[in-house]
Amino acid sequence: MVVDAPLVFVVDDEPAMLDIVTFALETQGFMYQSFRSAEAAWTAMRNTTPDLVVLDVMLPGVSGITMCRRIKASTQVPVILLTAKGESADRIAGLEADADDYIVKPFHPRELALRAQRLVRRQSGSGLAIAAGPFALDPAGDNVMVNSVRVPLTPNEFKVMTALVSQPGKTLVFDRLLLAGWRETDRLGGRQMLKTAVYRLRHKLESAAPGAGECIESVRGSGYRLNID
Numbered sequence: 001m002v003v004d005a006p007l008v009f010v011v012d013d014e015p016a017m018l019d020i021v022t023f024a025l026e027t028q029g030f031m032y033q034s035f036r037s038a039e040a041a042w043t044a045m046r047n048t049t050p051d052l053v054v055l056d057v058m059l060p061g062v063s064g065i066t067m068c069r070r071i072k073a074s075t076q077v078p079v080i081l082l083t084a085k086g087e088s089a090d091r092i093a094g095l096e097a098d099a100d101d102y103i104v105k106p107f108h109p110r111e112l113a114l115r116a117q118r119l120v121r122r123q124s125g126s127g128l129a130i131a132a133g134p135f136a137l138d139p140a141g142d143n144v145m146v147n148s149v150r151v152p153l154t155p156n157e158f159k160v161m162t163a164l165v166s167q168p169g170k171t172l173v174f175d176r177l178l179l180a181g182w183r184e185t186d187r188l189g190g191r192q193m194l195k196t197a198v199y200r201l202r203h204k205l206e207s208a209a210p211g212a213g214e215c216i217e218s219v220r221g222s223g224y225r226l227n228i229d
Helices: 015-026 038-045 064-074 088-096 109-124 155-166 174-182 190-208
Strands: 007-011 031-035 052-056 079-083 101-104 129-132 135-138 143-146 149-152 216-219 223-226
Touching: 007 015, 007 038, 015 031, 015 052, 015 109, 031 038, 038 052, 038 064, 052 064, 052 109, 064 079, 064 088, 079 109, 101 109, 129 155, 135 155, 143 155, 143 190, 149 190, 155 174, 155 190, 155 223, 174 190, 174 223, 190 216
Parallel strands: 007 031, 007 052, 052 079, 079 101
Antiparallel strands: 129 135, 135 143, 143 149, 216 223
């Protein structure tokens, strides 16, 4: 469960790009809704106001620039524009549409997630609170609270823990956790590296609260999951 998790509307007509953006947001504790057109996202905004919109510039029908102008004309929702173009004219158009940030494809998913966090924090005046069962994460400090006991983690451990806490009960496959923790899946010895990180995580959690380490369960041949039942 994510406590007061920010909601992001992701608008892009490329399925692969939607997957990249939504995964990057998901690993940082965001909720999201994805749309293939500006019209669909604008219709959804009549009933739901998101905390952030990640918006492709080149969309079929209504363009991202036009959609950004509509959003800014009637709401205070921050907007990140995505584009495959790097020309200054497109950057200027985005700024003139009052976009809050502008990212040129291809980009690093972690960079997008960090920029999204910055904008949401600026808008709300607070950080993200990610929690499941006895675990609560502080994305700003790479710490996990276990029944109110603070446990410092390494950056990689924190990213793996964030992925698990964001989806309690769901089996996260090895490659997904490697991508979350190290931003790659083909590193030599990657599974052993992940296994070592999980071992250390379990030990740290167990030191803070007996039984906490056992909440990270191995799923034979697949990956790991967080069991808080």
